[in-house]
Amino acid sequence: MSTDTTSQELANKNITQVIYGLYAAAILVGLTNIVAVVMNYIKREDMAGTIYESHFTWQIRTFWYSLLWGVIAGLLCLVVVGFFLIPIVFIWYVYRIVKGWLRLTEGKPMYA
Secondary structure (H helix, E strand, O other): OOHHHHHHHHHHHHHHHHHHHHHHHHHHOOOHHHHHHHHHHHHOHHHOOOHHHHHHHHHHHHHHHHHHHHHHHHHHHHHOHHHHHHHHHHHHHHHHHHHHHHHHHOOOOOOO
16 A cells, blocks of 8 residues: 555545544534535545545434434424434434444445
8 A cells, every 4th residue: 555545545544533422412412414414425536436425424313313303303292202312413413423433433434
């Protein structure tokens, strides 16, 4: 492996970790997940053909599905059911971040 390939691999891993960090920070700070998904879309082409491509797909899906389920749960709060769904959506979001970040740390793609 050449030095350029190794440095590009490290840069790809670092940007993927930063994006996971932004998704995690959204739990406490809010809205950093919007920055994260924008970064996902901007850098997605650079990750094509690497193990990081699957992580980007995982991250993007985490954003959009959590938004979808969050909106549905929010609307269902009008009929009380949503109050039970919001914690489930939150737990699912945290699970996706933790699982993805752990697999990244292990050097594994998200989909085997």
